[in-house]
Amino acid sequence: MAPAEATRQQITKLIENDEIVLFMKGTRGAPQCGFSATVVQILDTYVSEYATIDVLANPDIRDGIKAFSSWPTIPQLYVKGEFVGGCDIIKELAVSNELAETLGVTPAPVVTPKIQITDTAANILRALQAQHGGPDRSLHLSVDARYQSGLSMAPNQALDMAVESNGVTLMIDRLSAGRADGITLDATETPQGPSFKVDNPNAPQPKPMSVQQLKQALDAEESFELFDVRPPEELATASIPAASQMNEQEAERLESLPKNTKVVFLCHHGLRSQAAAAHYMALGFSDVYSVEGGIDVWSQEVDPSVPRY
């Protein structure tokens, strides 16, 4: 089924107007599907400016682009008017280091990351490698665009980099490599088996917000989401009326919001809010704050009518 001539002309114009055009579900700031989100994350590491077309807002283009490209799925990437591919192909091009050339940018030099493996982790990994590894299978460390790490036993890929620490060799793919430099890999033995812990200094940290900044933002009626992550008993003792109590319904509502929504977390002293903020950053939220010192400092410096406990 050929797309209507008008749609075809519209698409031709779109791919001629900009050098790099991504047809996706949602927007760059708020992708509405995992495949689109993955491609945005990859492109963001290469280029700062590119055009995106939200097919969910343009049903004609959504159907039209599939016929136009002879490609059944969204997202679809066009560079200089040429169809490049969908999510899988873009990932492959990134891993094989061909994407920079495809996008017409200077490829970033790929530096072998330095990682540190603690003694406990090294012992466990050596045992795993001996038991499950082989000439073509090794331990792989991956770090995705949200800085979530993964450790797996997998077949070796042509362009994997071997990184050695404490007598253990880990394979790291090229996309992960840039995000893995400086990682410390630790482990503890538990009755359920080994539990690994990755400390990655490259992971973005939630931003600190002082109680004064919070007060200002509330007074100015800025648009943002404020969540108190303490349990109901503590909220009953002391609370800020503007803050919503984090619970299942609120968590669900937050997760459905655009990922560029400004989100602020509050707790008693600032530790639990920091953990909550880190959690939502890992889920892809980009503008996340934790209130320093929590409601305790709020009652000392902003509103003495809020009891301390």
Added chain:
Amino acid sequence: MALQIINAGPPAEEIIEGIRKCILDAIPGAEIEISSGGPGHFEIRVTSPAFAGKSRVGQQQLVYGAIAHLMAGNNPVVHAVDRLECLTE
């Protein structure tokens, strides 16, 4: 809103025959293997000299172009091609 009945589409064998016919129309003489990996999901392997000299994307576009109409619309008979291999021999 109408209730959607799961698996109300044609049986997998029938869809597979449909896919095969469409690919053969587009790539005469191609050797085609299709398996179903669950309702609406298929894995396809096509072998044809017609792929020679084409990029991987170009090869897959040949196949996808042939079955695009089976994947179009809101409730298509082919929901997803989980794997598409294009070989020249």
